[in-house]
Amino acid sequence: MxxxxxxxxxxxxxxxxxxxxxxxxxxxxxxxxxxxxxxxxxxxxxxxxxxxxxxxxxxxxxxxxxxxxxxxxxxxxxxxxxxxxxxxxxxxxxxxxxxxxxxxxxxxxxxxxxxxxxxxxxxxxxxxxxxxxxEPEVAEKVEEVTGLASDVIEGTTEGSQEMFYYRSRLGGLKDIAQNIDKTARNSGLDYAFTMNAGLSLYKPISPFSVLHAYIRSKDKDFFERILTLTPSDEGNAQLCLVVSDEDSIYKGIDELHGLKVVEKKRLVEDIGELDEKLLKEAEGILQ
CATH class of the missing domain: 1.10.1660 (Multidrug-efflux Transporter Regulator; Chain: A; Domain 2)
Structure with missing residues (x-):
């Protein structure tokens, strides 16, 4: 015993x-x-x-x-x-x-x-x-910004993208992912998972701590409100909203396990830009 x-x-x-x-x-x-x-x-x-x-x-x-x-x-x-x-x-x-x-x-x-x-x-x-x-703890320092963003590329014009990091009161990554899909479908909005979240829909991978999802710039405030998102730094984030109005992202999506993911070519490109260690595993899964 x-x-x-x-x-x-x-x-x-x-x-x-x-x-x-x-x-x-x-x-x-x-x-x-x-x-x-x-x-x-x-x-x-x-x-x-x-x-x-x-x-x-x-x-x-x-x-x-x-x-x-x-x-x-x-x-x-x-x-x-x-x-x-x-x-x-x-x-x-x-x-x-x-x-x-x-x-x-x-x-x-x-x-x-x-x-x-x-x-x-x-x-x-x-x-x-x-x-x-x-009882949420009070952070030691708050930056005067409307969301903590990184990897900003030429604003939010079509063809550019901007990444915003958040935490959510909804729970774990699975709960957040399901609520993104439900919110988008009920409201007729575009979205698509990429990076680890997208790759995991093709085949189980090692545990990860951040979801990456593409959304359009006009929908950012809506998702922040519905998902009860709080801006966070990249190291502590649960969710990264990649804001982009590039139509090709949303037209070429695949649907796996009830969730939307960017097409394979785009998924490999995103992983190659942000996580070289994950790239080799992604190429093996998506080939």
């Missing part, structure tokens, strides 16, 4: 405990074989000890193992679970066009629990997770 501490585990820790790859953990989640007690605002999962036990023993815990678990819980009952800070957790950036002074973080009041008091740890997990999601 693996000794599990009474805390919240990251996806990487669960993969190590189960002896499987991180991709397998994600697959178990999609197939509802594994349940995550907490999902953060950035789409990351956190698992309780009970989530792991339920996965290991889907038909119930044998009496011998249950005795060991009960003994283990007896030694852990006074340990308050901690929410471990994810090294890759991203600070959501606030609205731009204003200067915001850094505000000191409020210290959470300490709650003393007597040894004889019964504590509902599951409620504590959920309260902590909700508080973690609902």
């Amino acid at each position: 693996i000794k599990l501490e009474n805390k919240l585990y990251s996806s990487t820790e669960v993969a190590e405990i189960l002896g499987v790859s991180l991709r397998s953990v994600y697959r178990y989640l999609e197939e509802d074989k594994l349940t995550a007690e907490v999902k953060t605002a950035t789409g990351r999962h956190r698992f309780t000890r009970q989530n792991i036990i339920d996965f290991l023993y889907p038909k119930g815990i044998p009496e011998e193992e249950q005795a060991k678990i009960n003994a283990q819980e007896g030694t852990d009952e006074d340990d308050e679970p901690e929410i471990e800070e994810d090294e890759e957790e991203i600070k959501p950036a606030p609205k731009v066009e204003v200067h915001i002074k850094e505000e000191p973080k409020k210290e959470e009041p300490k709650v003393e629990v007597s040894e004889e008091e019964s504590v509902d740890w599951l409620s504590k997990f959920r309260e902590a997770a909700k508080k973690f999601e609902d």
